[in-house]
Amino acid sequence: MDEKQSLETLSDIKRIMERSSRFLSLSGWSGVAAGICGLAGAAWGQQVLLRYQGSLSAGGQGLDGLLLQTQLIRQLFLVAGLTFFCALVSVIVFTWLHTRRRHLPVWNAGSRRLLVNLFIPLIAGGIFLLGMLYRHEYHFIGAGCLVFYGLALVNAGKYTLTDIRYLGLLEILLGLVCLFFESYTLYFCAFGFGLLHIVYGLIMWKKYKG
Amino acid sequence: MKNPIAQLNKLFESRIRLGIMSVLMVNEAVSFNDLKQLLDVTDGNLASHLVTLEENGFIKVWKGFVGRKTNTTYSVTRAGEKAFKQHLEALEQMISGLR
Numbered sequence: 001m002d003e004k005q006s007l008e009t010l011s012d013i014k015r016i017m018e019r020s021s022r023f024l025s026l027s028g029w030s031g032v033a034a035g036i037c038g039l040a041g042a043a044w045g046q047q048v049l050l051r052y053q054g055s056l057s058a059g060g061q062g063l064d065g066l067l068l069q070t071q072l073i074r075q076l077f078l079v080a081g082l083t084f085f086c087a088l089v090s091v092i093v094f095t096w097l098h099t100r101r102r103h104l105p106v107w108n109a110g111s112r113r114l115l116v117n118l119f120i121p122l123i124a125g126g127i128f129l130l131g132m133l134y135r136h137e138y139h140f141i142g143a144g145c146l147v148f149y150g151l152a153l154v155n156a157g158k159y160t161l162t163d164i165r166y167l168g169l170l171e172i173l174l175g176l177v178c179l180f181f182e183s184y185t186l187y188f189c190a191f192g193f194g195l196l197h198i199v200y201g202l203i204m205w206k207k208y209k210g
Numbered sequence: 211m212k213n214p215i216a217q218l219n220k221l222f223e224s225r226i227r228l229g230i231m232s233v234l235m236v237n238e239a240v241s242f243n244d245l246k247q248l249l250d251v252t253d254g255n256l257a258s259h260l261v262t263l264e265e266n267g268f269i270k271v272w273k274g275f276v277g278r279k280t281n282t283t284y285s286v287t288r289a290g291e292k293a294f295k296q297h298l299e300a301l302e303q304m305i306s307g308l309r
Contacts, residue, residue: 006301007305016233
């Protein structure tokens with residue numbers, strides 16, 4: 001065994017260790033697709049808000065105002081839910097296509113671990129925010145979504161490309177700043193769930209060639 | 211200094227055995243099927259290498275059930291961990307020693 005062989009063996013070991021402990025086949029396009037869903041969702045949310053403000057100034061006071069507010073919350077909830085669902089589906093589809101092209105397994109110990117660790121903070125956050133909605137506490141929902149999503153990404157970053165960790169840190173920071181600028185929440189969400197994903201996806205696409 | 215070649219472990223000369231150890235070093239417990247998928251080898255080939263490693267006390271075998279199907283998982287022992295680390299050190303010494 002000579003020097004070259006030892007080097008090869010060592011890099012083989014490193015590759016196998018990486019491949020067996022992390023799911024590395026996330027596609028950059030899935031980030032871009034999720035970002036587009038995020039932007040579309042924010043635009044739709046903006047429409048809903050404008051309509052609400054329109055009908056409020058058209059004389060929605062007292063009981064009418066309260067009804068309008070309930071309707072607004074319900075509609076925004078629907079927008080957020082649908083956006084999340086579309087983004088999730090597009091990430092799964094693009095990642096599946098990506099792994100199939102490379103003849104790699106999409107459902108293995110690595111992707112299982114990634115999903116479990118992504119969803120622990122995400123589900124905890126989701127239930128927490130639903131509890132806030134139940135108590136009619138609407139001020140921090142947007143910021144809370146960003147923070148919990150960021151925490152989920154930081155946690156998931158241990159089981160996939162480490163770059164996800166930085167995306168997560170940015171989302172957390174954005175959510176925390178958003179706490180102090182409540183009236184701009186929708187813009188913060190558009191930036192965090194839309195633009196950041198697109199930029200991240202493009203960087204990944206360039207860095208890992210796909 | 212001891213000759214690093216003498217420190218290399220004969221058991222790890224096989225790429226598959228080295229691969230098995232690499233996977234088990236960074237994962238607590240790995241199933242037979244996951245090992246097969248990761249290392250891209252046939253059932254028989256993998257099984258025979260696993261037996262060799264087990265007989266040498268480098269890995270532990272856990273037999274369990276998922277429903278009615280057997281689910282065998284493997285993890286590394288203290289001795290296996292030590293041997294693997296020594297092997298890695300020897301490899302590194304060979305690279306730096308010859309420079």
